Amino acid sequence: MDKLRTVLMNEKNRIFDGFLRQSSDFDDAVAALRLGEFAQSGAIRRKKSFSESSRQVLSIVNANIVFPDRIMRGSVTIEKGVIGRVSPLNEAVGHVVDAEGLYLSPGFIDLHVHGGNGSDFMDATPADFSNITRFHASHGTTSMLATTLTSLDEELFAALDCYNSFVKTPYPGSRLLGLHLEGPYFAAEQCGAQDPKYLKTPDPSHYTEILGRSAHIRRWSAAPELDGIRAFAKTCRERRIVLSMAHTSCTAAQAADAYQNDGFSLITHFYSAMNGVTRKNCFRVGGLVEAGYLLDGLNVEIIADGCHLPPELLNLVIKVKGCEHVALVTDCSAAAGTTDGSRKIGSRKNGQPVVVKDGVAFLADFSAFAGSVATTDRLLETILNQTRVSIPQAVGMLTKVPAGIMSCADKGEIRPGADADLALFSYRADKIEVKKVFIAGEEFVFPSP
Numbered sequence: 001m002d003k004l005r006t007v008l009m010n011e012k013n014r015i016f017d018g019f020l021r022q023s024s025d026f027d028d029a030v031a032a033l034r035l036g037e038f039a040q041s042g043a044i045r046r047k048k049s050f051s052e053s054s055r056q057v058l059s060i061v062n063a064n065i066v067f068p069d070r071i072m073r074g075s076v077t078i079e080k081g082v083i084g085r086v087s088p089l090n091e092a093v094g095h096v097v098d099a100e101g102l103y104l105s106p107g108f109i110d111l112h113v114h115g116g117n118g119s120d121f122m123d124a125t126p127a128d129f130s131n132i133t134r135f136h137a138s139h140g141t142t143s144m145l146a147t148t149l150t151s152l153d154e155e156l157f158a159a160l161d162c163y164n165s166f167v168k169t170p171y172p173g174s175r176l177l178g179l180h181l182e183g184p185y186f187a188a189e190q191c192g193a194q195d196p197k198y199l200k201t202p203d204p205s206h207y208t209e210i211l212g213r214s215a216h217i218r219r220w221s222a223a224p225e226l227d228g229i230r231a232f233a234k235t236c237r238e239r240r241i242v243l244s245m246a247h248t249s250c251t252a253a254q255a256a257d258a259y260q261n262d263g264f265s266l267i268t269h270f271y272s273a274m275n276g277v278t279r280k281n282c283f284r285v286g287g288l289v290e291a292g293y294l295l296d297g298l299n300v301e302i303i304a305d306g307c308h309l310p311p312e313l314l315n316l317v318i319k320v321k322g323c324e325h326v327a328l329v330t331d332c333s334a335a336a337g338t339t340d341g342s343r344k345i346g347s348r349k350n351g352q353p354v355v356v357k358d359g360v361a362f363l364a365d366f367s368a369f370a371g372s373v374a375t376t377d378r379l380l381e382t383i384l385n386q387t388r389v390s391i392p393q394a395v396g397m398l399t400k401v402p403a404g405i406m407s408c409a410d411k412g413e414i415r416p417g418a419d420a421d422l423a424l425f426s427y428r429a430d431k432i433e434v435k436k437v438f439i440a441g442e443e444f445v446f447p448s449p
């Protein structure tokens with residue numbers, strides 16, 4: 001017991017030293033420590049700021065903090081947009097937010113977003129971009145890749161130009177980590193909701209022009225079996241662009257070649273727009289699905305909206321790949337958050353009409369899904385309700401895994417020095433509800449309904 005008391009006293013002294021350093025005022029430090037003691041008993045009922053120097057400090061207390069491998073009750077201190085201390089004690093300093101026992105996780109990272117709330121990135125206006133970033137932030141997404149689709153070049157260029165200027169000045173909502181180009185180098189027979197009119201094979205003059213248009217391209221989805229893909233992949237690798245296999249009829253052998261020799265490291269919306277086993281007369285041939293399972297280091301993204309993949313496939317993917325190689329994505333379309341049914345996939349002008357039914361978007365003839373209408377909170381809810389993974393594992397597939405895929409060392413985990421992108425949520429009666437979101441340490445103000 002005495003040993004425990006000594007440990008606790010040492011911890012208290014250390015915290016006090018920390019407060020003193022931040023506040024440069026002995027009385028403030030004493031007050032902070034006292035407030036910390038109240039917080040440990042769950043009795044915080046007020047917000048308090050201390051000296052001038054500690055006003056930029058925010059602490060979230062009484063939180064169930066979600067780490068990759070466990071959940072810990074305690075507090076997180078944020079200073080100047082970065083996580084400072086993470087403690088099992090309730091260290092209340094600066095502006096205090098009482099989490100009241102809610103889960104505090106890293107903000108969700110979505111590597112595949114076309115739009116939401118009536119806007120598509122292909123609409124290429126700053127108003128549409130900020131509509132999308134605000135919409136997804138209100139569901140817990142703190143970072144995303146703005147995703148284009150197969151279109152007229154002039155429309156793609158307009159989206160790239162808009163992105164370039166949009167990120168130059170401050171904007172609201174989710175951070176844009178870069179551009180994800182979905183197309184136009186796809187197999188025609190696997191086009192799904194990508195407009196077949198605009199498909200191309202990779203030609204150096206074409207992709208060089210696209211790459212010259214924006215330095216923000218971070219991911220490119222393409223079919224690895226197309227002629228010219230090897231040179232295309234080399235050019236992308238030189239620019240550290242993440243290559244992802246998508247809308248493809250490649251065999252397992254072609255996929256293994258693309259993974260080992262061309263640097264493809266990811267599969268776009270696993271199971272959608274690709275082959276599993278096919279037959280040539282008597283002989284069976286493995287497809288990209290089998291390659292995804294066989295190649296341990298190849299990551300997969302899944303649209304976990306509860307529609308694109310049934311529970312048995314969600315469970316199979318997680319069982320075989322392991323949570324550490326699965327990223328949850330929305331593939332969210334402009335139709336999410338709208339009710340009037342007038343939205344298209346792609347730009348308002350040239351996109352394809354979609355029908356939203358039973359929580360998912362279809363092409364008008366119901367021949368294919370046309371992206372989803374899901375947000376990241378729904379992905380988390382689906383995974384928790386339909387598989388056996390734990391909250392830390394499910395959160396990891398929305399945070400640490402996508403951050404790792406994009407080499408974002410400062411995002412995806414709650415630890416000192418990481419970006420203070422956080423989501424505070426409840427999980428009760430099979431429902432996820434995001435209550436607060438912090439982006440670079442600032443509380444995001446939810447748009448009024």
Ligand SMILES: [Zn+2]
Pocket residue numbers: 112114147182331371
């Ligand atoms: Zn997509």
